[in-house]
Amino acid sequence: MLRKFINRIVAVFFAISLSVFMLTGCEATRKNDDSIVLRWVTYQASDVPLDIKEVVEAANAVSKEKIGVTVNLEFQPSDKLNLMMASGEYYDMVFTSSWVNPFDKGATAGLYRDVTDLVKTETPALYDYVDPFWEAGTVNGRIYGIPLLKDMGAEEMFRINSDYFEGKKGMVIPERMNFEDIEPFLKAYKEDFPGRYPLDMTKGGIPGYMNSVERVVQTLVVLPFGEGHEASNVIPFYECDQLMDRFRLLHKWYKAGYIHPDAATIESTTSDKSIPVRFGVAWKGYQGYSNPENWGFNVKTSIYEGPFLSRSSEQGAMISICAACDDEHTKACLKYLELLSTDKRFRDILAYGIEGKHFEYLENGTVLRTDTGLSRYNTALYQTGASAAASVESVSRTFLADPDQWKGVFEEYKTDGIYSAINGFAYDQARKEDIIAALNAIYSDYKTELITGTSDPDKVLPVIKKRMEEAGMKELVEDVRQQLREWEKLNHE
Template sequence: MSKVRKSFVTTLVLMLALSLSLSACGGKKEESTGTPEKPVELIWYTIGTPQKDVDRVMEEVSKYTKEKIGATVKMNMIDWGDYTQKMQVMTASGTPMDLMFTSSWAFDYVQNARKGAFLPIEDLLQKQGKGIVDTLDPAFLEGSKVDGHNYGVPANKELPAQSVWRFNKNLVDKYKLNLDNVGSLESLEPLLKTIKENEPGTYALAVDKTFNPIVPFDYIIENMPMAVKVGDKDLKVVNILETPEMKQTLATMHKYYKAGYIPTEAATLTSLSDVQATGKWLTDKATNQPFADNLWSQSLGYPVVSKAASPALIYNWSVMGSMQAISANSKYPEKAMEFLNLLNTDPVLRNMIDSGIEGVHYKKVGDDAMENLPESKNYDMPTFSLGNVMLTYRDKNDPENKWDEFKKFNDSGEKAPLLGFNFDPSKVTTEIAAVQNVKEEFWASLMTGTVDPDKFIPQATAKFKAAGLDKIIAEAQSQVDAWKATKK
């Protein structure tokens, strides 16, 4: 072989070796950083009324995320009432997706984590999601563990749940009602009496079929009749209908119903929105957050004030009220976590996804304040469902200390007794289905005061026991005891 050709071959071999070496190094770098040469598309399913300008906004979002993390975003919105069913079908059929909204009330977080719909994310949080860990109150991640693992990123929002009595201020002012001593259900009586006597056709205590009275218990399964009393260090699981607290509360509700303070049709009423639109109500029960009165007043179009009716407690359901999970079938889990990390730490991205395009859907009126423009009607998103709420710009009417007050509120919350415990129903599924049927028969009429609890609690309890409630309570107690032992 000539020297020239040999030299050429040698050079070619060296170049090929160098190329392979660089390629291998590049491959290692891509694996460690999760940044591919070509941007990936993250498919995101979330809850809410589909908005006209979603694709338009996501185009701008994708320009930003492409530069920041090498990924673009395709958002698919599914309407409130359809979300759970459609997501169950799509996850079961393997529809491609990377990110999805889940919660304690829609597309059930615990249930779907156990089904394997979501990826466990502890490692991803430590690598690609460090900003989330640093930002969130530890109770969010502690309370959202399922069987020892995290499967979703909770939205950084109000952490505790605090029940309040919410009042139509127009009626409060008209009759000079004194709210200073309002707290317990019984404390409402003189106010309800005034409205009943002077405002015919007005709901004094506005409740519908979903109403649950305020009692100091932490439910094993929300709105099922087994719970642990707040403050009970033994964590004894009881049938809540047999407790003195619930019996007293239901007796008061029935007293109010007979007095005409509660709507006659309360046990079958599906919504209070119509009566709230007319303003023909005095008080109802709601869940609090800082400056909630402002939000309610803006939403209803007339002034609303509220008074605390319970302590601020951190429950599993409040921690899991809004979460984003990574699909177990995601092609790009590391990139999905990078996106969630950015969404929860970067104000530019968070506000673009929440409020749309600056100058189109909203305009800034300060460093951290904004007001909507007319085009916002085409992009009106549910803020709470989309990540770190405390990064969003304040409305121009919000006080400057809004987010400081949220943090104080979160710090004030006390842990409910079952925070971090999630019941595994697999051994008692038949009994739970039977108990659910009994609940459908009795619950709404009892909780709204429509029926006499002295007569109907024994009937309901007998049917609950026949359906297997005691077996469920025994299984729950066994799991709670095992969980309590690990906490020590």
């Protein structure tokens, strides 16, 4: 254990030393006409936008004039981000989150710059904008990441063909329902179309199927919402009744013929417009699921749980600054993020592209992407800044969004949000990384069939439990509980 700890420290020291070396070597290329040039690496969710160079140039013209800072924006896939972190390759700002380039892992390894004091003194408007979500970017009371405000909580919903169920069947689609309440809809459709499968399901399972619990260690160790912050409430995922009941219900629906028999191997169903019930993860007022032009019929959404707010959900998109960044460039990063968060017109450039070419402003204050924008600069908002700082997008001229959508979202979090009891706790996974790797390998053997309803959980889960306990699950859980007890003493006494 001591040798592993020493090796880890040496690796971090080497990475930071290499970064400092690269910083010195690249200094000449990071100054341009008295402006500071930042290397900003973000996550590549799909293809790199074709017009990225043109859009960044337009954004740089604005940021150079306003704050004397420009960026070289790179889109990189998750494996490249992981390699950058491991090798110590220099960057100024990098995309990090709970699901890509894991923030807690990088922050606890010392890869990110502590900006606790600078963000308050140099960019108070940025600090006020992110508040009260700074805990997501905090480890041991220090800020290492800037959360990008978006859907900070997870709301799970059904997307339902209202033309069929309400128009033809006379059924009522409520704004909210319980998960199991969709069963009569599935049954009605199956009776009318015995050869079809009414519930959309691919090998990925239900989108966000773990959002109803706090993922303390990936999907392996969880804390059910509604439980207190006591260490004893942290459990292996297979001991969570809520998750297990969900898997049992999916298997029931699978046997009833509501789920395609090959669901565990299906990559995508986007081309099949006949499926009447799909899943969604979004937020209050989101329109993307409901545009009839996309489906050929009207769609209504019905929320079945949430909004859940946890450390993992609030870390959905973040930006961290390299630990090797000097004060000048750290301040430049913060100034740039402050501008992105507080200047909507500037934010819209990186969000949607160039006005008149990639998007236009509509009379109600929302934006509409053009055909050129959809084909040449169709990025996800979180890739280039806070989603909530950009103008809201309408899906068509006749299907207009609410320009104040995000105000409603964050008000809902205050009134109806379901919060994790251990928000702010970050488990140091490096302590048991070998066990975690072994447990993930075991889970991957069963995951796809389990989350698609293909397997009977009452037969599979005992096997998973036995194998995982042999691989060290109990040791991992106890280590998590020990760290949590230490955290509780500091935060709840």
